Amino acid sequence: MVIKSDESVDALVTSPCSDGGVSNVVGAENKDPVENGKEQKCVNGGMDICSQDESNLVKYGELIILGYNGHLANGDRGRRRSKFVLYKRNSPNGVKRSRHYVVRTPTSTQAILNSDQHSISYTMSRNQAVIVEYTHDENTDMFQIGRSSESPIDFVVLDTIAGDKNKTDNKVLASTISRFACRILCDRNNPSIARIYAAGFDSSKNIFLGEKGTKWETGLDMDGLTTNGVLIMHPSGYFSDGNATPGIWREVSIGGAIYSLRISRSAPVKGSAVEGVNNILQDGTLIDLCGATLLWRTAEGLKKSPTKEYLEELVDQLNANRPVCPVGLNTLVIPRRSGLDCNQQQPYVYLSCGHVQGHHDWGLNKESNFRTCPMCLKVGRAVKLCMGIEPAFYVDCGPPIFFAFDPCGHMATEKTVKYWAQVSIPHGTNGFEAFCPFCATLLEGHPGYVRLIFN
Numbered sequence: 001m002v003i004k005s006d007e008s009v010d011a012l013v014t015s016p017c018s019d020g021g022v023s024n025v026v027g028a029e030n031k032d033p034v035e036n037g038k039e040q041k042c043v044n045g046g047m048d049i050c051s052q053d054e055s056n057l058v059k060y061g062e063l064i065i066l067g068y069n070g071h072l073a074n075g076d077r078g079r080r081r082s083k084f085v086l087y088k089r090n091s092p093n094g095v096k097r098s099r100h101y102v103v104r105t106p107t108s109t110q111a112i113l114n115s116d117q118h119s120i121s122y123t124m125s126r127n128q129a130v131i132v133e134y135t136h137d138e139n140t141d142m143f144q145i146g147r148s149s150e151s152p153i154d155f156v157v158l159d160t161i162a163g164d165k166n167k168t169d170n171k172v173l174a175s176t177i178s179r180f181a182c183r184i185l186c187d188r189n190n191p192s193i194a195r196i197y198a199a200g201f202d203s204s205k206n207i208f209l210g211e212k213g214t215k216w217e218t219g220l221d222m223d224g225l226t227t228n229g230v231l232i233m234h235p236s237g238y239f240s241d242g243n244a245t246p247g248i249w250r251e252v253s254i255g256g257a258i259y260s261l262r263i264s265r266s267a268p269v270k271g272s273a274v275e276g277v278n279n280i281l282q283d284g285t286l287i288d289l290c291g292a293t294l295l296w297r298t299a300e301g302l303k304k305s306p307t308k309e310y311l312e313e314l315v316d317q318l319n320a321n322r323p324v325c326p327v328g329l330n331t332l333v334i335p336r337r338s339g340l341d342c343n344q345q346q347p348y349v350y351l352s353c354g355h356v357q358g359h360h361d362w363g364l365n366k367e368s369n370f371r372t373c374p375m376c377l378k379v380g381r382a383v384k385l386c387m388g389i390e391p392a393f394y395v396d397c398g399p400p401i402f403f404a405f406d407p408c409g410h411m412a413t414e415k416t417v418k419y420w421a422q423v424s425i426p427h428g429t430n431g432f433e434a435f436c437p438f439c440a441t442l443l444e445g446h447p448g449y450v451r452l453i454f455n
């Protein structure tokens with residue numbers, strides 16, 4: 001599988017060029033997209049909603065990046081955060097397809113030059129391009145997602161780094177996420193309908209598909225794919241009922257059509273058209289941007305999900321039962337979040353058996369770092385237990401929370417842990433892997449989780 005990480009060879013480029021699409025913006029996006037270091041709590045397309053009563057807002061849904069347990073490692077800032085709430089805008093900003101035509105020089109075409117006009121340019125050859133014009137649509141709100149910090153991007157998403165995010169040096173050298181990766185159009189008249197499309201409009205309100213980009217005619221229309229593509233997976237069943245099962249990964253086109261996966265992520269030939277599946281996001285739909293995976297939760301589905309406060313209460317209840325280390329006989333306290341310094345009360349789970357204990361050196365093999373469990377004598381690793389506190393990843397409300405992912409030790413309800421252990425998620429060039437939604441650590445062994453046994 002070839003994943004292009006250098007956008008100088010990105011077939012989807014974001015400003016006009018006449019040579020078939022290899023131009024501009026090389027590395028221009030490596031700066032931190034957060035210009036001001038100030039923390040803003042909730043920003044929606046530039047609108048600060050903190051000053052407003054949330055109950056007065058119509059909520060379409062939430063996008064949550066897999067791999068974060070409630071916030072980014074260095075804190076949420078502005079448009080760069082671990083989750084993004086989509087609210088109905090004060091005035092519609094959606095666009096819809098209107099006319100299209102063939103031009104010889106897209107760079108000098110009025111629709112491209114006009115920065116108030118949304119358009120998509122499909123470069124067919126050196127001297128031919130199809131321009132599809134888009135007009136204002138008062139019935140939809142548009143939200144754009146990508147790596148760019150430019151203003152058309154509502155939700156800035158950078159590549160996810162799995163595991164220990166407390167390291168300060170966690171810069172991704174080669175990003176595979178497109179600067180203008182995808183767009184979501186929400187129906188203002190029916191807020192339960194949100195549709196996803198590959199590619200986003202840049203600051204000039206253009207999308208450029210270069211000569212090498214995958215594109216085709218559909219009747220009288222044009223459509224295409226972005227370089228690394230936008231993959232989606234609708235679960236079957238209802239996510240928030242806890243009984244959903246993972247569905248099949250497919251690719252969504254620039255025009256919002258659904259195709260089977262390409263032979264490899266950035267292969268030039270598109271998959272085959274899939275009937276009976278559409279680009280309307282469902283509760284629990286996963287969106288893979290090649291470098292980060294987003295979970296879509298509908299406003300309806302979230303109503304059935306636990307709140308952060310409820311999850312914290314579950315932790316408090318567990319701690320109120322005063323679990324004890326069978327070796328040190330000291331009381332254990334489960335932290336609500338990781339990153340706290342190791343203390344005597346921190347519980348550890350033995351991954352081979354599930355026994356929960358405090359920190360001690362009994363049974364430690366210093367060479368392998370494996371431990372023999374003093375309760376059952378099974379040998380394996382012991383890791384810190386920590387609560388999965390991002391509520392959107394839960395498929396039910398439990399309780400109890402007696403399960404943890406192997407090997408990271410994030411705790412959640414049984415159904416939640418078992419659901420995510422079944423979900424294969426695109427992972428770099430290695431195909432598909434199951435990982436912990438709270439930290440993006442790849443699950444190990446089988447089944448990839450452990451039932452906790454408290455003393």
Ligand SMILES: [Zn+2]
Binds near residue numbers: 353375377
């Ligand atoms: Zn044991």
Ligand SMILES: [Zn+2]
Binds near residue numbers: 436438439441
């Ligand atoms: Zn984890």
